[in-house]
Amino acid sequence: xxxxxxxxxxxxxxxxxxxxxxxxxxxxxxxxxxxxxxxxxxxxxxxxxxxxxxxxxxxxxxxxxxxxxxxxxxxxxxxxxxxxxxxxxxxxxxxxxxxxxxxxxxxxxxxxxxxxxxxxxxxxxxxxxxxxxxxxx
Amino acid sequence: xxxxxxxxxxxxxxxxxxxxxxxxxxxxxxxxxxxxxxxxxxxxxxxxxxxxxxxxxxxxxxxxxxxxxxxxxxxxxxxxxxxxxxxxxxxxxxxxxxxxxxxxxxxxxxxxxxxxxxxxxxxxxxxxxxxxxxxxx
DNA sequence: CTAATCCCAACCTAAAAGGTCGGCATTATG
DNA sequence: CATAATGCCGACCTTTTAGGTTGGGATTAG
Numbered sequence: 001x002x003x004x005x006x007x008x009x010x011x012x013x014x015x016x017x018x019x020x021x022x023x024x025x026x027x028x029x030x031x032x033x034x035x036x037x038x039x040x041x042x043x044x045x046x047x048x049x050x051x052x053x054x055x056x057x058x059x060x061x062x063x064x065x066x067x068x069x070x071x072x073x074x075x076x077x078x079x080x081x082x083x084x085x086x087x088x089x090x091x092x093x094x095x096x097x098x099x100x101x102x103x104x105x106x107x108x109x110x111x112x113x114x115x116x117x118x119x120x121x122x123x124x125x126x127x128x129x130x131x132x133x134x135x136x137x
Numbered sequence: 138x139x140x141x142x143x144x145x146x147x148x149x150x151x152x153x154x155x156x157x158x159x160x161x162x163x164x165x166x167x168x169x170x171x172x173x174x175x176x177x178x179x180x181x182x183x184x185x186x187x188x189x190x191x192x193x194x195x196x197x198x199x200x201x202x203x204x205x206x207x208x209x210x211x212x213x214x215x216x217x218x219x220x221x222x223x224x225x226x227x228x229x230x231x232x233x234x235x236x237x238x239x240x241x242x243x244x245x246x247x248x249x250x251x252x253x254x255x256x257x258x259x260x261x262x263x264x265x266x267x268x269x270x271x272x273x274x
Numbered sequence: 275c276t277a278a279t280c281c282c283a284a285c286c287t288a289a290a291a292g293g294t295c296g297g298c299a300t301t302a303t304g
Numbered sequence: 305c306a307t308a309a310t311g312c313c314g315a316c317c318t319t320t321t322a323g324g325t326t327g328g329g330a331t332t333a334g
Contacts, residue, residue, distance in 0.1 A: 001140060001217075003226040003248065005292070011244045019243075027310065041293055047312075060301030061309045076247050080138075089140040106156075106267040107148045110213050111140065114258045121254035122247070130243040141322070164279065178324055184281075197332030198278045 001089075009037045010045045010083045011076065017055065018071040018127040025057070025064030045083065052082025071131060077122035087122065088115050138226075146174045147182045147220045148213065154192065155208040155264040162194070162201030182220065189219025208268060214259035224259065225252050 012035050020026050028046065032039040046065055049055045056068045067074065081087060090111045091099070099105065149172050157163050165183065169176040183202055186192045193205045204211065218224060227248045228236070236242065 001138065001144075001221055001224070001226065003138065003251075004290095007138075008227060008244065008248075011247065012242075015243050025310095029310085038293065040295075043311080043313095044293085050311095057311060058301090059299075059311045061307095062302060063300080063310045065311090084138055087138070089138065090145060105149075106152050107145065109267065110148065110259070110262055111145075113262065114140075114255065117254040117258035118251065121251045125247055125250065130246065143323075162279095166279085175324065177326080180280080180282095181324085194280060195332095196280045196330075198276095199333060200279045200331080202280090 004084065006041075006045055007080055007083050009035070009042060010049060011079055013037065013042060013045065014049070014054070014067070014074070014079055014127055015130050017065060017067050018074075018131045022066055025062070025066050027064040031065070049079070049082050052078070054078060054082055067127070071127035074127045075123045076125045076127075076130075077119060080122055087119055089118070141221065143178075143182055144217055144220050146172070146179060147186060148216055150174065150179060150182065151186070151191070151204070151211070151216055151264055152267050154202060154204050155211075155268045159203055162199070162203050164201040168202070186216070186219050189215070191215060191219055204264070208264035211264045212260045213262045213264075213267075214256060217259055224256055226255070 013031050016031055016035055017026060028042060029039055031037070032042045037045075046055060046057070050057055050065075054068055054074060055065045057063065057065050077087065090108075099108075150168050153168050153172055154163060165179060166176055168174070169179045174182075183192060183194070187194055187202075191205055191211060192202045194200065194202050214224065227245075236245075
């Protein structure tokens with residue numbers, strides 16, 4: 001149970017984009033250099049974020065990446081979900097069919113609570129919060 | 138970011154032990170059969186739980202496993218920690234040295250919040266709660 | 275003594291993590 | 305138009321982790 005570096009990098013890149021403003025696209029090499037992320041790896045991360053509708057890219061010589069919408073509208077949970085798939089930690093929580101014992105399973109209660117705690121924490125913080133260094137409580 | 142089956146199995150085994158009462162040791166094969174866990178794998182899981190001081194084993198022909206203390210004194214977080222190591226999701230939260238950018242890192246705030254949410258959820262439920270099907274809120 | 279149990283080290287396979295590489299498509303600029 | 309900076313994409317690679325299995329030894333009640 002560990003956060004992947006893909007996810008750490010992805011969040012940092014998004015925070016960088018948010019902090020950098022939206023005037024013009026930010027080229028990938030700049031993000032990679034500033035944040036110390038291997039460029040080819042970052043490329044694959046940004047691809048996922050683009051597929052998830054969180055960033056938009058413009059090609060060509062003055063191209064780069066921008067947030068797809070205002071930073072207040074992007075929660076950390078959105079980023080993690082785009083990079084890692086559904087937040088849920090065990091298969092049986094969203095999908096009752098996944099386990100034959102589901103209805104009588106006391107453990108399931110635990111994992112559901114954990115899922116709620118995680119979603120709550122991640123969906124409660126937006127990129128805007130992070131750039132203002134003011135995280136809501 | 139997924140719960141390992143080691144962890145799922147471990148929790149289920151602990152719940153089984155708690156529900157089974159403390160009269161006499163429960164043999165591993167029984168737990169394995171009842172919970173549908175591969176016996177040799179369960180053996181390794183119980184080894185960790187024993188090293189973590191959560192169960193005690195008695196050897197010999199009427200031997201088996203028992204909770205090391207009353208079920209009200211064992212939180213789910215204890216079990217996960219014994220099986221997976223510290224709950225923390227990223228290195229830089231407990232150990233500031235792990236990342237050169239730590240002090241200026243906005244992302245770090247996120248991971249810390251997440252850590253707190255997870256610890257809170259897991260440490261707030263004990264085995265006793267689970268056997269009574271009454272989970273505190 | 276025997277059989278059921280726990281204990282332990284070594285090994286195995288498949289999948290995921292964490293990248294890298296090479297080439298193509300797009301586009302502003304000279 | 306040629307060029308160079310960018311994004312896009314599929315294939316590949318290496319290391320670590322997950323999820324076990326195997327084979328044997330040590331204990332102990334009957």
